[in-house]
Amino acid sequence: MNNKYRRTVNREFEKSSFWPTFTDLLSTVLMVVILILFSSESISGSVEQDLAKNVNASVEETFKKSKIPVKVDKSNGQVTFGEKTMFDVDSDVLKPEAKEMLKMFVPKYIETIYKDYGDYISKIVIEGHTDDVGSYIYNLDLSQRRAYSVAKFIVGDEIGDYKYKDKVTKxxxxxxRSKAELIKNGDNSVNxxxxxxxxxxxxxxxxxNK
Structure with a gap:
């Protein structure tokens, strides 16, 4: 009787001991997976930052002596086209001089960033921005149409063929962006x-590409 009781108790104890052990093991596995994913994301982010620095340096070197009327940000390779260069007031139609400027600028810029780093370029982003005059919706529409006009010209027939144009099209x-990202003066007034x-x-x- 006592032996039978002890065997029953032992089996129950073994069952009850199994689940905490299994739960601990599962928790450990999940923690390892999370750490691996976090480490992978951190490494990817670091590599992408290093790549971006190299791309930005190449862009700066290409255009530092250029007379093309654009502003290239050394820190991120971002290019800014002012409204006066590109459009008339409240218009989304590219000026003739804007088209000529883009014909000179775009092929050089695209070749610079795709030549050595094309496998890692995932997007070419054209963003339109307005000032704070008028409603948000009006400016959203205008900024979207202007961004579209530039994008359409860059991959259209009028600009002609240039290296990596097929990739840019994709x-x-x-x-x-409407008036979401206004440029401020030193006194915090809107420029x-x-x-x-x-x-x-x-x-x-x-x-x-993985």
Missing amino acids: HIIAIG RDASRRVELKYEININQ
Whole structure:
């Protein structure tokens, strides 16, 4: 009787001991997976930052002596086109001089960023921005149409053929930002002339071809 009781108790004890052990093991496995994923994301982010620095340095070197009327940000390779260069007031139609400027600028810029880093370029982003005059919706529409006009020209027939144009056609997107990202003066007032702009930037993803 006592032996039978002890065997029953032992079996129950073994069953009850199994589940905490299994739960602890599962928790450990999940923690390891999370740490691996976090480490992988951190490494990817670091590599992408290093790549971006190299791309930005190449862009700066290409255009530092250029007379093309664009502003290239040394820190992120972003290119800014002012409204006066690109459009008439309240218009989304590219000026003739804007088209000529883009014909000179775009092939050089695209070749610079795709030549050594094309496998990692995931997007070419065209962003339209306005000042703070008018409603948000009106400016959203205007900024979107302006971004689209620039994107359409960059991959259209009028600009002609250039190296990596086929890749740009797959990667390019146009976004209207309305007055969400205004440029401010030193006294925090809105710099309306500077705020009315179109920006060209790239995005990197080192994992896109995996």
